[in-house]
Amino acid sequence: MSSHLSNQRPEPDQVLVDIADYVLHYQVQSQLAWTTAQHCLLDTLGCGLEALTYPACTKLLGPVVPGTVVPHGARVPGTQFQLDPIQAAFNIGTIVRWLDFNDTWLAAEWGHPSDNLGAILAAADWLSRTRVAGGKAPLTMRQVLEAMIMAHEIQGVLALENSFNKVGLDHVFLVKVASTAVVGKLLGLSRDELINALSLAFVDGQSLRTYRHAPNTGSRKSWAAGDATARAVRLALIARTGEMGYPSVLTAKTWGFYDVSFQGNSFKFQRDYGSYVMENVLFKISFPAEFHSQTAVEAAMTLFNRLRDLGRGTENIAKITIRTHEAALRIIDKKGPLNNPADRDHCLQYMIAVPLLHGRLTAADYEDGVAEDPRIDALRERMVCVEDPQFTKDYHDPEKRSIANGLTVELTDGQVLDEVVVEYPIGHKRRRAEGIPKLLEKYRINLARIFPEKQQKTILQHSLEFDRLVELPVHEFVDLFVI
Secondary structure (H helix, E strand, O other): OOOOOOOOOOOOOOOHHHHHHHHHOOOOOOOOHHHHHHHHHHHHHHHHHHHHHOHHHHHHOOOOOOOOOOOOEEEEEOOOOOOOHHHHHHHHHHHOOOOOOOOOEEOOEEEEEHHHHHHHHHHHHOOOHHHHHHHOOOOHHHHHHHHHHHHHHHHHHHHHHHHHHHHOOHHHHHHHHHHHHHHHHHHOOOHHHHHHHHHHHOOOOOEEHHHHHHOOOOHHHHHHHHHHHHHHHHOOOOOOOOOOOOOOOOOOOOHHHHHHHHOOOOOOOOOOOOOOOHHEOOOOOOOOOOOHHHHHHHHHHHHHHHHHHOOHHOOOOHHHHHHHEHHHHHHOOOOOOOOOHHHOOOHHHHHHHHHHHHOOOOOHHHHHHHHHHHHHHHHHEEEEEEOHHHHHHHHHHOOOOOOOOOEEEEEOOOOEEEEEOOOOOOOOHHHHHHHHHHHHHHHHHHHHOOHHHHHHHHHHHHHHOHHHHHHHHHHHHHHHOOO
């Protein structure tokens, strides 16, 4: 006796419908979300500008075919490239993620919601230039900020209760889904077309996390977001042609995402889509380091000063105990050799050793010239990581969202220094008043890396004042950053 599956076309999965309806109909009312999005925009672009000082990054940039220039194409900030929106998304997405210095979201899944700016800015810039060329009104930066708020929300809400890393998938999958949704809106897709586009994002094969973990950690983790944003723009454009979608892409028995890629489990949701994620996003302000280490690095900086005051150095350290949370142990607790900068900026022990030695942690400190110092590995060997269950509980608590680390140093003479505990990094919502001035200082420093003083002043005049920024046509804003 045979059984047959029904070939009746089902209604779209509710997950797709909810995302599409949110993007098309939600009105952002939170002023905190709007101002945080402005700060996120500036910080993300600044991270991209700093990445342009690294040849390992810039070698990946430009058109697919050298010399190609696209009329009315999207420009890549800090460069002279003008590209089709798909390749521009790859370029922008790559530079903003390269140094692991843009914002972060931590939950059951982690990730970097500002990665979506690669797709958003490329699509909005191209659309704005194309509209002006056709005698129509351009898009404004208000639409860019709105798209950022929504992309943050989609990526972050999906991440709250659903761990993709536990099934081996990389978090840039969520970047692709979120970017597809908001770019689809910018393109003017209908509700049905937007649902089709989202289904195409889920149908795709998704990136494995292997490039983020020993023994294969490598630089793909720095361009994976660019790849995801480029794919999102491509899929939204395909849907705009009227190409069909796959309504039960998640729930289809045997062949759907849940059965194939999520161990048969359905997504869980903690809250409806709104503006929660942008309001609570974590900024990396002081250190270009994987976010689970941010408080540990801050604690190490305190210990550097304490040791200096005592007249002691790292040669006097016998043991360092790192009290941390489960996610940090799973992602960045590493022993043995570290093979490249991408390996080092995902090693908790390395990111503690450098500030203990030098009183700093910069992007340059992951390069070979610093890493070859034998004192770093000697210090790493004296470190022990232990999980504190309360730290793990507070990490998942939606009212706290702490990322706590505590460091205890034992000296060779038997003295034990008081533990230094930091629960909330400076980029946390609870430290916004302290953090935003430093974030803007970081932005100014990054502008100065690329642009002459006169151009820096012009950029600051147009980007620091919210009311002026949101009324600026997108292409005029991006042109400010052309070198």
